[in-house]
Amino acid sequence: MEKIFRDDFGNTARISEVMTLPYKGAKRKQKSYKLSITADYDDDFLYYVSIYETEKDAKNDLKVFSCNTWKEVKQ
Numbered sequence: 001m002e003k004i005f006r007d008d009f010g011n012t013a014r015i016s017e018v019m020t021l022p023y024k025g026a027k028r029k030q031k032s033y034k035l036s037i038t039a040d041y042d043d044d045f046l047y048y049v050s051i052y053e054t055e056k057d058a059k060n061d062l063k064v065f066s067c068n069t070w071k072e073v074k075q
Contacts, residue, residue, distance in 0.1 A: 003055075004073040007066035010041040015058045020051060033058040037065060 001017040014036050019029040035058040037048040048065070052058040062070055 005070040006073055008069040009066050011039055013037045013062055
């Protein structure tokens with residue numbers, strides 16, 4: 001699963017479902033959500049990445065960037 005968003009300032013955000021180890025020594029991976037934001041105008045420079053327990057948490061954090069002008073891109 002991956003959702004793509006674009007803002008009014010030439011940036012792209014992706015929220016991707018990933019499997020991660022929650023801590024050192026963990027026996028199993030768990031589902032997590034990675035938020036990454038890139039600048040389209042600067043060779044897709046990656047300027048933000050973070051991991052969240054839920055998709056909702058990732059979407060809430062995205063709101064603080066780019067004056068919350070994000071629109072989901074239908075694939």
